[in-house]
Amino acid sequence: MKYISSLRMKAIDRNCAYLGLLPLQLMENAGAAVARSVKEKLGNGKVLFVAGRGNNGGDAFVAARHLAGIPGYAVRVILLGKGSDIGSEEAFHNFSLLRFSRVKTLEIRDSNQLTASEWFSEADLLVDAVFGTGVKGKIKEPESTAIELINKEGKAGKTVIAVDIPSGLDPEGGDFDKAVYADLTVTFHRMKAGLLTEKAKEYTGTIKVEEIGVCADAEHYVGPGDLQMLRKRKFDAHKGNAGRILIIGGGPYSGAPALAALAALKTGADLVTAAVPESVARTVASYSPDLIVRKLSSNVLCPEDMSTLPDLINSHDVVVMGMGLGRATETLETVRKILPFCRKMVLDADALSALSGVLFETLAGNCEIIVTPHGGEFALLRGVETPEDHDAREKAVREFSEEKGVVTLLKGKTDIISDGKQTLLNRTGNPGMTVGGTGDVLAGITGALFSRNPAFLSAACAAFINGSAGDLAFEKSGNALLATDVLEKIPEIIREAGIG
Numbered sequence: 392m393k394y395i396s397s398l399r400m401k402a403i404d405r406n407c408a409y410l411g412l413l414p415l416q417l418m419e420n421a422g423a424a425v426a427r428s429v430k431e432k433l434g435n436g437k438v439l440f441v442a443g444r445g446n447n448g449g450d451a452f453v454a455a456r457h458l459a460g461i462p463g464y465a466v467r468v469i470l471l472g473k474g475s476d477i478g479s480e481e482a483f484h485n486f487s488l489l490r491f492s493r494v495k496t497l498e499i500r501d502s503n504q505l506t507a508s509e510w511f512s513e514a515d516l517l518v519d520a521v522f523g524t525g526v527k528g529k530i531k532e533p534e535s536t537a538i539e540l541i542n543k544e545g546k547a548g549k550t551v552i553a554v555d556i557p558s559g560l561d562p563e564g565g566d567f568d569k570a571v572y573a574d575l576t577v578t579f580h581r582m583k584a585g586l587l588t589e590k591a592k593e594y595t596g597t598i599k600v601e602e603i604g605v606c607a608d609a610e611h612y613v614g615p616g617d618l619q620m621l622r623k624r625k626f627d628a629h630k631g632n633a634g635r636i637l638i639i640g641g642g643p644y645s646g647a648p649a650l651a652a653l654a655a656l657k658t659g660a661d662l663v664t665a666a667v668p669e670s671v672a673r674t675v676a677s678y679s680p681d682l683i684v685r686k687l688s689s690n691v692l693c694p695e696d697m698s699t700l701p702d703l704i705n706s707h708d709v710v711v712m713g714m715g716l717g718r719a720t721e722t723l724e725t726v727r728k729i730l731p732f733c734r735k736m737v738l739d740a741d742a743l744s745a746l747s748g749v750l751f752e753t754l755a756g757n758c759e760i761i762v763t764p765h766g767g768e769f770a771l772l773r774g775v776e777t778p779e780d781h782d783a784r785e786k787a788v789r790e791f792s793e794e795k796g797v798v799t800l801l802k803g804k805t806d807i808i809s810d811g812k813q814t815l816l817n818r819t820g821n822p823g824m825t826v827g828g829t830g831d832v833l834a835g836i837t838g839a840l841f842s843r844n845p846a847f848l849s850a851a852c853a854a855f856i857n858g859s860a861g862d863l864a865f866e867k868s869g870n871a872l873l874a875t876d877v878l879e880k881i882p883e884i885i886r887e888a889g890i891g
């Protein structure tokens with residue numbers, strides 16, 4: 392069965408907000424779904440909502456308000472803590488609204504007050520909203536006692552409905568301490584991994600997946616929520632912890648490898664080395680004092696460079712190769728020689744010309760590869776024209792990635808990113824970005840993210856960051872924007888996402 396991780400669900404939630412669908416709207420729909428389930432289970436009577444201070448509790452406040460408007464229900468809410476302790480704006484907003492409804496509320500100070508409350512024994516049905524997917528670590532008080540009191544009433548034959556997941560259950564399917572035994576679990580948008588384990592079956596009761604109005608695009612297009620899934624930089628980080636990137640490029644061109652290297656630095660990589668042919672080494676170094684340049688032997692990348700490259704590759708986390716290399720026979724031959732030494736690589740531009748079907752097969756399993764072709768390069772890689780039609784294009788990217796065991800980022804008006812199993816689209820960016828060099832910037836961003844994150848997530852987020860930086864540059868320069876303008880805007884996007 393298809394399920395979703397709580398991290399991805401959070402990402403989708405945030406992507407919804409980016410598209411204009413507010414968290415408050417999702418919470419309203421989630422709460423309404425819970426209220427409907429209570430109605431189905433109990434025609435009338437006393438309903439007790441036991442709510443924590445997170446958004447799971449927020450769903451309960453909405454459900455309580457909905458239910459209280461229906462004749463025949465007496466609705467009570469126990470909040471585990473004080474109203475002022477509620478963690479999110481949305482949950483607090485919905486708790487505040489209860490003052491104007493017929494819902495009775497009790498804010499509890501400690502577990503003694505909880506044990507003393509008669510609201511548990513007086514209820515006909517209990518709704519468990521202590522925690523949802525935000526539970527972490529050992530369960531503290533008063534939440535632990537709350538779970539026990541709910542279970543006591545459940546044992547006595549009362550119906551217990553869990554909001555999203557039975558409180559205490561690990562949402563990802565890992566071990567857990569204690570949890571609510573529910574008769575029905577109303578989960579939102581998609582099945583959660585933690586509801587499907589053998590052990591979880593004892594706790595969930597029947598599971599109902601309720602749609603809460605998530606926009607399809609929040610799931611299919613990369614958004615700021617996906618960026619939140621990237622590893623954050625630690626405060627006590629040491630030099631090199633945030634990624635060591637080796638750029639192999641240049642020869643006929645000098646700007647391309649420099650743009651990729653600077654983009655990796657602007658994305659937050661600690662150490663970026665540009666290994667470039669001797670003929671352009673001084674030029675590349677002159678672009679910026681931030682660049683470490685390693686001189687290769689000749690005018691273009693050539694087999695003699697194999698005496699130095701393997702050691703360089705070993706001392707870096709990711710190799711980003713191809714930008715401005717040119718397509719000389721000896722260069723393409725050297726690219727093929729380099730591949731088996733790399734554990735993680737981003738292959739762009741001319742490096743893509745060096746790949747034959749055979750190579751992927753021999754490399755598969757030993758390394759992780761991200762390829763970043765445009766339509767023409769993708770056609771070369773596959774040996775057939777790249778389709779114009781979006782659905783056919785998406786299918787081609789998915790099938791190619793699956794067959795070759797790589798992550799593909801096909802650049803275009805809509806970028807398509809796939810690892811064969813998961814596919815995401817990206818629509819940030821603008822027509823001004825057809826200017827030379829923006830692809831090199833993208834390769835650099837991809838490399839920096841890939842040094843610390845899974846390949847698929849790195850490629851998807853890189854496309855989003857590159858396009859968003861381009862959109863900021865467009866605001867200033869319009870169609871006259873340059874790749875260096877895009878570079879300058881990367882930190883703004885990274886900072887805004889809080890991942891720098």
Ligand SMILES: NC(=O)C1=CN([C@@H]2O[C@H](COP(=O)(O)OP(=O)(O)OC[C@H]3O[C@@H](n4cnc5c(N)ncnc54)[C@H](O)[C@@H]3O)[C@@H](O)[C@H]2O)[C@@H](O)CC1
Pocket residue numbers: 400401403404417418421443444445446447448449450478479521522523524525526527528529530531532534554555556579603
């Ligand atoms: N798309 C989404 O992600 C949506 C999420 N919604 C709801 O939001 C929930 C997730 O909300 P949150 O992320 O706020 O998390 P939760 O509400 O699941 O839990 C967070 C609260 O529990 C406390 N807590 C965590 N671990 C604890 C422990 N071991 N002992 C004691 N207290 C502990 C935290 O301090 C915090 O107050 C979902 O399960 C769902 O019910 C819905 O509102 C609809 C949309």
Ligand SMILES: [K+]
Pocket residue numbers: 447519520521522523553554555556557558
């Ligand atoms: K719950």
